[in-house]
Amino acid sequence: MLPHITATTYLAPLREGGSLPGLVEADDLGTYVVKFTGAGQGPRALVAEIVVGRLGSELGLQIPDLALIEVDAEIGRREPDPEVQELLVASAGLNLAIDFLPGSVGYDRSFAVPVADASGVVWLDAYVANVDRSRRNTNLLMWHKSLWAIDHGACLRFHHAWGDPERFATSGYDYGDHVLGGVGRPRDVHEQLAAQITPELLAAILAEVPDAWLAPDQTRPDPKAPPDATAARERYLEFLLARLAAAPRWLP
Numbered sequence: 001m002l003p004h005i006t007a008t009t010y011l012a013p014l015r016e017g018g019s020l021p022g023l024v025e026a027d028d029l030g031t032y033v034v035k036f037t038g039a040g041q042g043p044r045a046l047v048a049e050i051v052v053g054r055l056g057s058e059l060g061l062q063i064p065d066l067a068l069i070e071v072d073a074e075i076g077r078r079e080p081d082p083e084v085q086e087l088l089v090a091s092a093g094l095n096l097a098i099d100f101l102p103g104s105v106g107y108d109r110s111f112a113v114p115v116a117d118a119s120g121v122v123w124l125d126a127y128v129a130n131v132d133r134s135r136r137n138t139n140l141l142m143w144h145k146s147l148w149a150i151d152h153g154a155c156l157r158f159h160h161a162w163g164d165p166e167r168f169a170t171s172g173y174d175y176g177d178h179v180l181g182g183v184g185r186p187r188d189v190h191e192q193l194a195a196q197i198t199p200e201l202l203a204a205i206l207a208e209v210p211d212a213w214l215a216p217d218q219t220r221p222d223p224k225a226p227p228d229a230t231a232a233r234e235r236y237l238e239f240l241l242a243r244l245a246a247a248p249r250w251l252p
């Protein structure tokens with residue numbers, strides 16, 4: 001299961017992130033990028049971070065470790081920005097912590113990365129339909145001279161409209177918009193990666209997602225949405241297996 005930690009100090013907001021993630025110190029003395037449940041993107045984005053982040057790690061990609069972090073709005077008492085204060089108040093309780101990679105820099109195409117690393121990232125993104133790895137916003141970091149993938153909140157778009165699982169599973173993927181689309185060779189790694197994705201692995205990862213984040217979204221009622229966390233986990237499992245089976249439709 002994901003480690004469970006407690007935030008001790010809010011260090012600074014990460015302004016470049018649309019969801020206003022914060023740099024936070026925790027009781028294990030680690031420093032984390034925290035994504036808050038109260039952010040505009042809502043808890044679904046955090047579900048996608050866990051499902052895709054953990055899956056990528058299990059497949060051997062470099063993705064910062066994740067943890068569940070208990071946040072008390074009090075940790076921000078020295079933070080003057082009212083927007084941050086509001087976000088902390090709206091996010092009391094469990095949130096998502098992502099291990100902070102100190103000294104990392106944003107990837108751009110001036111960095112040379114091994115084809116195998118690029119292939120893994122492109123394959124995973126095509127599988128989970130990640131539209132958030134463009135040249136303008138790569139969501140890739142260089143750390144200790146190698147490539148790390150972050151920011152998976154926009155993956156698994158089907159959970160914003162539950163009605164049409166078939167369409168999600170069989171939709172193609174726009175490699176032209178992917179910053180590594182011209183470098184990675186997803187077909188070369190498909191067999192090896194796909195073979196590792198079993199119902200058991202997916203179920204174990206889905207079990208790591210807090211129930212509350214899987215509950216129906218009260219702000220956007222959807223009659224086709226799963227009624228509770230157990231049903232939601234089944235739907236994610238079904239969708240992810242269906243998309244894997246439909247690989248010929250989304251491989252280049």
Ligand SMILES: Nc1ncnc2c1ncn2[C@@H]1O[C@H](COP(=O)(O)OP(=O)(O)OP(=O)(O)O)[C@@H](O)[C@H]1O
Pocket residue numbers: 014016017018019020021033064098099100101102104106137139141150151152153
């Ligand atoms: N684990 C990490 N280690 C170091 N820096 C990080 C880490 N995670 C995020 N960052 C930095 O914070 C920025 C925002 O993070 P991220 O992209 O995950 O947030 P977001 O709010 O989802 O952003 P977006 O605006 O792309 O939707 C990243 O571009 C990166 O510069």
Ligand SMILES: [Mg+2]
Pocket residue numbers: 017018137139151
């Ligand atoms: Mg980002």
